[in-house]
Amino acid sequence: MDTGTDLLIGIIIVVVMLLVGLGVGLAVGRRSSASRGGDGKGRDRRVDLAGGAQDLTPMTSADEDSGQETVVPPKPRVAIIVNPSKPDAAGLEATAGAVCRQEGWDAPIMFETEVEDPGCTMARQALEQQVDLVVAAGGDGTVRAVAEVLAGTGVPMGVVPMGTGNLLARNLDIVLGRPEWALRIALWGEDTAVDVAHAQIEPGGKDHAFMVMAGLGFDAAVMADTDSDLKSKVGWLAYLEAGSRKLVGTRTKVRVTVDGGEPFTEKIRSVVAGNCGKLQGGITLLPEAELDDGILDVIVIAPKNAVQWIGVAASVLGRNKRKGLHTEIHRCREIIIESEEEIEVQLDGDAVGSSTYLAMQVEEHALTMRTATRQQKRAIRAEGWPIPVG
Incomplete structure (x- = not known):
């Protein structure tokens, strides 16, 4: 294999890992396991480890001195919306029941997502039951759907x-690979107000929430063009195959309007807006992005050819904050991108079709997230959470 081929392969791997890394965890497991969807839309069941039905009526007890009954306040309730296609989903119901019992909560209400409904309907049903907390158990697609419904409600x-990428969890420092610990963080962690980003893919069109990143161009085209059969066999490596076919391409002329200012034109390969900035593998695409600052960080990527992608990779790995080689970052509350031709769009790793228009805004502190307390973080670092489940 000659040096030029080695260089091109190296570029492909770096670029696809940087720009499509978010799509790996956001899309792989969810789409490839469609046959394992829920057996009923918004199916709701209450876990009772003792085997009986749960009575939600406030309990009463007799006062020995006065002979009067006193009302015992009901336990707090949690609804858990789980993607059943995830490997850890099968044991979550029992784990959640045990954790809730240990932490003094009522038995959890379980909902399962479906292929055609990643969690929006289930989140609405959870709110109708006036629960104290809603938990999204799945990848970033499930998280995005639940967050879209909970935004602005005040319900934590x-x-x-349970995904491969779990990018929102990574940006919030929520423990990975330990569902029982993540559940305890959700039940008695601290409330953190975070921003919710919104996107419209046509003027005046439907509003779509996203929590991690959204954009158009190269990254969205790779996600849309990845072969599903290959993906089911080799997982995220299928994105490298798609990326190798998309890496060498032409730039698209777009008009960009930032915070209502004077529009400017740019020839781009990709534009990605982030509500937060971390990808997998310790890579930070947007070094100044914070989940609670009321600001969108938008990177414009504009290499002319395959060799210039090296500069893009160097800029990202070097954490250039504003201007890098063939990259430029804008910080704003709203951005509108209008293209001369239709190009692919993605929201949190989901390809949503092609468009000539993408508008994105940020809604500051619209969602209350449960994050780990300092005590919980110490226990996680020490792997010393003392209470086993079961």
């Missing part, structure tokens, strides 16, 4: 990360 949201 927890996350049990």
Whole structure:
């Protein structure tokens, strides 16, 4: 294999890992396991480890001195919305029941997502039951759907990360690979107000929430063009195959309007807006992005050819904050991108089709997330959470 081929392969791997890394965890497991969807839309069941039905009526007890009954306040209730296609989903119901019992909560109400409904309907049903907490158990697609419904309601949201990427959980420092610990963080962690980003893919069109990143161009095209059969066989490596076909391409002329200012034109390969900045593998695409600052960080990527992608990779790995080689970052509350031709769009790793228009805004502190307390973080670092489940 000659040096030029080695260089091109190296570029492909770096670029796809940087720009499509978010799509790996956001899309792989969810789409490839469609046959394992829920057996009924919004199916709701209450876990009772003792085997009986749960009575939600406030309990009463007799006062020995006065002979009067006193009302015992009901235990707090949690609804858990789980993607059943995830490997850890099968044991979550029992784990959640045990954790809730140990932490003094009522038995959890379980909902399962479906292929055609990643969690929006289930989140609405959870709110109708006036629960104290809603937990999204799945990948970032499940998290995005639940967050879209909970935004602005004041009802706290927890996350049990079960995807491959789990990018929102990574940005919030929620423990990965330990569902029982993530559940305890959700039940008695601290409330953190975070921003919710919104996107419209046509003027005046439907509003779509996203929590991690959204954009158009190269990254969205790779996600849309990845072969599903290959993906089911080799997982995230299928994105490298798609990326190798998309890496060498032409730039698209777009008009960009930032915070209502004077529009400017740019030839781009990709534009990605982030509500937060971390990807997998310790890579930070947007070094100044914070989940609670009321600001969108938007990177414009504009290499002319395959060799210039090396500069893009160097800029990202070097954490250039504003201007890098063939990259530029804008910080804003709203951005509108209008293209001369239709190009692919993605929201949190989901390809949503092609468009000539993408508008994105940020809604500051719209969602309350449960995050780990300092005490919980210490226990996680020490792997010393003392209470086993079961």
